[in-house]
Amino acid sequence: MTGPMTDARRYLELDGPFHMMHGSLPAVTLAYETWGELSAARDNAVLLFTGLSPSAHAASSPRDPSTGWWEDMVGPDKPIDTDRFFVVCVNSLGSCFGSTGPASVNPETGEPYRLDFPVLCLEDIAHAGQAVLEALGVERLYAVVGASMGGMTALAFAMLYPSTATGLLSISSACRSLPFSIAIRSLQREMIRSDPAWLGGRYAPEAPPAQGMRLARKLGMISYRSAVEWAARFGRERATDDLGDHEPFGIDFEVESYLAAHAAKFVGSFDANCYLYLSRAMDLFDACDHGGSLEAGLGRVQAERALVIGVETDFLFPLQQQEELAEGLRASVGEVNFKALPSVQGHDSFLVDMDRFRPAVAQFFR
Amino acid sequence: MTGPMTDARRYLELDGPFHMMHGSLPAVTLAYETWGELSAARDNAVLLFTGLSPSAHAASSPRDPSTGWWEDMVGPDKPIDTDRFFVVCVNSLGSCFGSTGPASVNPETGEPYRLDFPVLCLEDIAHAGQAVLEALGVERLYAVVGASMGGMTALAFAMLYPSTATGLLSISSACRSLPFSIAIRSLQREMIRSDPAWLGGRYAPEAPPAQGMRLARKLGMISYRSAVEWAARFGRERATDDLGDHEPFGIDFEVESYLAAHAAKFVGSFDANCYLYLSRAMDLFDACDHGGSLEAGLGRVQAERALVIGVETDFLFPLQQQEELAEGLRASVGEVNFKALPSVQGHDSFLVDMDRFRPAVAQFFR
Numbered sequence: 001m002t003g004p005m006t007d008a009r010r011y012l013e014l015d016g017p018f019h020m021m022h023g024s025l026p027a028v029t030l031a032y033e034t035w036g037e038l039s040a041a042r043d044n045a046v047l048l049f050t051g052l053s054p055s056a057h058a059a060s061s062p063r064d065p066s067t068g069w070w071e072d073m074v075g076p077d078k079p080i081d082t083d084r085f086f087v088v089c090v091n092s093l094g095s096c097f098g099s100t101g102p103a104s105v106n107p108e109t110g111e112p113y114r115l116d117f118p119v120l121c122l123e124d125i126a127h128a129g130q131a132v133l134e135a136l137g138v139e140r141l142y143a144v145v146g147a148s149m150g151g152m153t154a155l156a157f158a159m160l161y162p163s164t165a166t167g168l169l170s171i172s173s174a175c176r177s178l179p180f181s182i183a184i185r186s187l188q189r190e191m192i193r194s195d196p197a198w199l200g201g202r203y204a205p206e207a208p209p210a211q212g213m214r215l216a217r218k219l220g221m222i223s224y225r226s227a228v229e230w231a232a233r234f235g236r237e238r239a240t241d242d243l244g245d246h247e248p249f250g251i252d253f254e255v256e257s258y259l260a261a262h263a264a265k266f267v268g269s270f271d272a273n274c275y276l277y278l279s280r281a282m283d284l285f286d287a288c289d290h291g292g293s294l295e296a297g298l299g300r301v302q303a304e305r306a307l308v309i310g311v312e313t314d315f316l317f318p319l320q321q322q323e324e325l326a327e328g329l330r331a332s333v334g335e336v337n338f339k340a341l342p343s344v345q346g347h348d349s350f351l352v353d354m355d356r357f358r359p360a361v362a363q364f365f366r
Numbered sequence: 367m368t369g370p371m372t373d374a375r376r377y378l379e380l381d382g383p384f385h386m387m388h389g390s391l392p393a394v395t396l397a398y399e400t401w402g403e404l405s406a407a408r409d410n411a412v413l414l415f416t417g418l419s420p421s422a423h424a425a426s427s428p429r430d431p432s433t434g435w436w437e438d439m440v441g442p443d444k445p446i447d448t449d450r451f452f453v454v455c456v457n458s459l460g461s462c463f464g465s466t467g468p469a470s471v472n473p474e475t476g477e478p479y480r481l482d483f484p485v486l487c488l489e490d491i492a493h494a495g496q497a498v499l500e501a502l503g504v505e506r507l508y509a510v511v512g513a514s515m516g517g518m519t520a521l522a523f524a525m526l527y528p529s530t531a532t533g534l535l536s537i538s539s540a541c542r543s544l545p546f547s548i549a550i551r552s553l554q555r556e557m558i559r560s561d562p563a564w565l566g567g568r569y570a571p572e573a574p575p576a577q578g579m580r581l582a583r584k585l586g587m588i589s590y591r592s593a594v595e596w597a598a599r600f601g602r603e604r605a606t607d608d609l610g611d612h613e614p615f616g617i618d619f620e621v622e623s624y625l626a627a628h629a630a631k632f633v634g635s636f637d638a639n640c641y642l643y644l645s646r647a648m649d650l651f652d653a654c655d656h657g658g659s660l661e662a663g664l665g666r667v668q669a670e671r672a673l674v675i676g677v678e679t680d681f682l683f684p685l686q687q688q689e690e691l692a693e694g695l696r697a698s699v700g701e702v703n704f705k706a707l708p709s710v711q712g713h714d715s716f717l718v719d720m721d722r723f724r725p726a727v728a729q730f731f732r
Contacts, residue, residue: 187584
């Protein structure tokens with residue numbers, strides 16, 4: 001019964017209506033991966049929420065040896081040590097890597113949901129994570145973990161399921177989005193919607209709004225990295241010395257080639273409508289909605305331990321937002337640590353500056 | 367012979383080829399405005415270069431009482447006091463407010479230049495400024511002045527005409543663009559080029575690539591202001607509480623309404639091809655091109671006095687770039703002052719935080 005395994009995903013099928021903050025779905029599929037074993041005492045589970053674009057494939061495993069998006073962080077002898085912990089990573093509700101989202105077929109119509117998908121909130125993604133835990137028999141978590149959008153979702157989870165989330169690790173995240181970050185994401189969404197190929201969301205999968213996605217991804221990369229990193233990495237290196245004859249206003253500098261390469265990888269690998277829903281969900285999230293104030297919202301978190309990590313060069317989720325979160329958690333959480341890392345790669349540092357992030361995360365799981 | 371005056375522009379017509387860094391134009395018109403009188407000693411002239419989008423109308427005058435783009439700075443008893451100084455502001459070559467640019471008609475074809483306009487460099491704009499000074503009989507400047515792109519152009523002028531530029535005032539500018547700023551402007555240009563209405567530059571004036579310009583202007587506003595300002599100004603104020611029924615993924619938050627209003631004002635008032643040329647000229651500018659190194663380039667400046675002003679929250683032309691410019695000028699300029707202002711409005715502060723900028727500029731002209 002063994003054969004070539006190229007997919008480690010498991011699927012949870014939830015029949016009957018799945019209630020969301022602003023509507024419901026007739027049925028939901030949730031794709032997730034797990035690493036390690038749940039202990040007999042069931043006290044070693046770690047739930048990992050992702051950023052906007054990753055799948056549930058956080059790390060390689062015998063069932064799927066391909067490199068995961070947090071390969072350096074999750075695995076045997078890694079900071080989140082899968083010899084000790086039972087790690088669960090869920091593809092976000094609303095995404096397009098196995099979980100139900102706007103690109104999924106609505107069983108009631110036989111057509112993709114597209115813009116008929118309900119307004120998505122990070123709380124909905126948190127509830128979906130809880131459904132996976134219940135299916136796995138996990139009642140308490142050693143920690144709920146997330147970075148960026150995943151950190152906001154982890155916070156939502158800790159507010160909604162305070163007795164489950166014994167620990168909270170939030171990286172480069174926030175209690176709520178700043179208007180500056182909202183402006184950037186709003187513009188990304190408008191780029192996609194402005195692409196005539198978007199067709200009001202009714203594009204065919206084989207004819208997506210590629211140029212809109214390309215523009216949105218480039219603005220994403222600009223907001224995910226830092227000017228300091230790029231000054232050192234690219235300087236004013238030219239991609240071509242020919243100013244006249246190439247495509248008018250095409251690429252002059254290496255930094256433009258870099259953005260083009262990243263955008264090309266993204267287009268075709270992520271559904272445009274899913275992007276719109278997840279992006280807006282980040283704007284809408286506000287811990288204050290859980291009780292009427294930041295104090296009341298964060299006061300719902302009953303974790304024994306929390307670690308909040310931020311990066312000095314992150315201007316999308318700036319350090320002050322990490323401090324705000326850490327400070328707010330101190331009222332109700334036993335032990336709160338706050339760590340500011342001097343990484344130069346901006347918001348994306350948790351994915352690339354592993355020499356700084358590995359020890360910071362390892363400390364929490366020791 | 368007097369009638370209602372609504373335009374204070376004067377025009378300089380240059381016949382015969384105007385040589386540029388990468389080509390030439392058969393003839394050139396330069397629109398400019400002046401305020402005050404040239405003294406008998408001809409020692410009180412100030413040349414003002416503009417940022418990417420303003421016209422030559424820096425300030426009101428009896429001939430054009432409408433508010434100028436630097437109204438608080440230029441005029442009688444203002445920091446650049448037109449009772450004392452003869453101020454000249456030139457609409458940049460390549461722009462669309464009276465000076466020859468890509469939207470102008472090529473006399474050799476009877477058609478607009480569009481993308482047949484030569485690659486534009488800030489040095490070309492500086493040379494055009496010099497042509498206006500020559501026509502006005504100005505041989506020495508009390509100061510050449512500019513902010514943002516205008517500051518880079520002023521620096522180009524000071525390197526190209528060292529004996530003319532006795533003083534240099536550079537605001538929120540740079541010796542050369544960082545890859546981060548290049549990335550933002552490159553993306554703005556791609557937004558315009560991606561608009562199907564751009565038609566490879568061959569749009570009719572009445573059917574411009576409005577959506578591309580709208581997107582580009584929004585990214586401009588994001589890069590011109592600061593997260594700190596917007597957090598205080600907009601917070602998470604909603605434009606609507608209705609999440610479902612409005613235009614899909616339309617405006618939720620006040621900050622989005624603000625961007626939409628600014629973009630609407632810009633579209634239709636600025637030519638898209640001119641925007642592309644001027645934007646790229648900022649990326650291409652590099653003081654190092656004037657002698658092979660920054661030291662050699664800035665060493666060409668022979669001004670007696672220079673003032674470099676930067677803003678702490680400016681991330682498009684960050685403070686370190688102002689320091690770099692000021693430090694580099696010290697080798698050849700008699701007196702160099704550097705002033706870092708704690709304005710919260712980012713790169714645009716010189717247009718809006720007048721209470722901080724007025725005294726800083728006034729000091730230079732005292």
